[in-house]
Amino acid sequence: MTTHAPRFTERYLLSPGMIADPYGHLDALREHAPVHWSPLHHAWLVTGYDQVMRCLRDPAVSADRVRPLMDAVPQGARDDAERAFTILSRWMVFNDPPQHRRLRQVFQEAFAARAVARYRAFTEKATRAVLARKAVPGRTGDLLADVAKPLPALVFARWLGIPPTDGPSFWYWNTRVADLVLGTAQEESEYRASLQALVSLEDYLGALVARRRAEPGDDLISQVLQEGRVGDSVSVEEFTGMLTQMAFAGGETTSNLIANTVLALHTHPGRLAAVRAEPELAQTAVEETLRLDGPSKMSIRTAARDLDLDGHTLRAGDRIFLVTAAANRDPARFPDPGRFDVRRSGATHLGFGFGAHFCIGAALARLVAVTAVRTLVCDHPGLTLTDPGRPAWQPSLLNRGLTALPVRY
Template identity: 75%
Template sequence: MTTMTTTPATPPAAAPAQAAPRPGGGFTERYLLDPAVNARPYGYLNALRDHDPVYWSAMHRAWLVTGHAPLMHCLRDPAVSAERVGPLMDAVPEGAREDAERAFAILSRWMVFNDPPQHRRLRQVFQEQFAARAIGRYRTFVERATRAVLARRAVPGSTGDLLADVARPLPALVFARWLGVPQAHGPSFWYWNARVGDLVLGAAQEEREYRTSLRSLVSLDDYLAGLVRERRADPRDDLISQVLAGGRIGDTVSEEEFVGMLTQMAFAGGETTSNLIANTVLALLEHPQELAAVRQDPSRVPMAVEEGLRWDGPSKMSIRTAARDFDLDGRGVRAGDRMFLVTAAANRDPERFADPDRFSVLRGSASHLGFGFGAHFCIGAALARLIAVAVVDVLVRDYPGLALAGDRPPAWQPSLLNRALTALPVRY
């Protein structure tokens, strides 16, 4: 469950670059959603970072921050704001605006769209429930669910789509159980989540798509508000009941704010964890020596997941806005400038990681930015790791014949923000 961001369909007015790029010939800027760049972004991102780790892009009307050090500066500096619901609303077609007011009020309550101290106040409500110790209570359930899903959908010797068979349904199952969503409500719940994803990740472009996404967010909020009322009357062993028992709802955080944050949890958790599983498995299958090293010693599975987060994680970048003028690596960033914090490039910065383009399960470092850093470090990181490790562990131990299927390279969803496969054909 990583930090979510928005991609306005209509970017703001371009701001002039405040300094000339660093010297270096031979670099030609490319559109980040060019199909070739989207499919294999790292060669281009490396070239961009080498050319200028803080680059003003007239093409994208934003600063592209690709160096590890300047990106860390941005994640620490209060001058870099996470508040960006306004630009997302500006992208909504005029005909869909009547559906937008309540939907964007809900988004404004998401932690990821708030700066301190508001962000800190909202996040503290969940801090105890997301601690690694608390998440550990779900380990047995996650492991059992993993084996049950694999036994049903991934018969050894058969072929299938690991993304559709395992990487998507398993996090959905775990997160529904964790939130307390009854199994019978699952289809509607996950449909609304998918349509909210279209809105937040920029996939909605036409008026009809926007209307569907906006109404789905409202439906999700209404559903979770009802679930909160039920848990007040009848507490159970789930996240909502645990937070309500903490006594902060109605005190430091309103119930309306709590429900709004639950819509963020519902959306972000499944999407990020699914992509983490699929991308890590793909990396292992494309690097047989690394897969062999993990099979030889399955205690290396957590290291493989961490390396997957660094090498080809589920998030490519986050989008921020400059709240005031400030200096970044010799560049004069102006208030209102849009900033693309390209963590996918920073995670391969040779100034921070040795031999960064090599996938190595023995790297043994969790100092990547796959889950962000600082105030907006992914609050659900422990749960995402738990699920991903459980899946990879079972696949490594119980599926010795696991291999890529088909003769075409995997296809990737077109997205500035997410690194998400459209499918992962495999032989189990």
């Protein structure tokens, strides 16, 4: 008797069920075809670890996706879009080599692990200060709003050199820019607000760059200006445009990484106990969250020219979804891939990307996330989730972020 494998049925990745828990479906898709053309998404879905890695290394796979972002803007908001998308075109993440390499080199020294380590004492102090205000024993609250969002905001603002009085406006603009880049803006009014926020953010940072030229401080902008590349290998406009990327990327990614790690630990009591007994395991807990349920589900690429991938011909112009959320659970790469293992070692996850586009801010994001998780676990043993069975997630194709994390401190 002939048996047939069950027919794979594709699901829309922005449906409520996929937003809540995409992993079972992504595992099935990877097993069905690690390179799959999706008529539903008008894109190739690449879910296998080796296949994603090949795409990340292949110059035929382009990171330039400013045009698709512009195409998503409602017709009524297009008049506001030209300058905003000129700014986005300067972001490193939307550029290919050699342009990407030229832009990235400006920040290479400032983002090195030894440079980031200078902020360890400030990060630990900021963590204690935030928790002293918000994590009062017995109080209920939202850990995302109380801790996971304000802590990276404090550290990244200090790192960029944002005066505390400018913080509210600065982080409002960042939130609106995230809506644009992550695809959560839906209405025309939301797009207009996001486009204007990006322009306002660049105007603000441009003025701050001019101020730091005249009056250098102890911050990222001053450090890069003193190295002499701005005005030489990159223009002032390119530098300011890249600063808008730094401002957006750091806070959003790190906030979600903190919240997702706390959620993972508190839904696995044995792992939580292990980190509490051995605080150094906070670092591997953060790494395991990056692999298993990290802040990024995928990155979007475009075929710059025809290429072959696993016997499939991807045509120039085709959209490609590099689904790192699936690749990071590939059993060909990770033993027992669905297990949250705070002692896992030896596996290179793709939570921060790979190669030329490896997240330049990874060291700072790790510093803030590990400090926050270790302090919450070790100094706040009474912390519990008040609604552990029903986490609500942002409706985003790219982002894996909670809308709230209700807790009792």
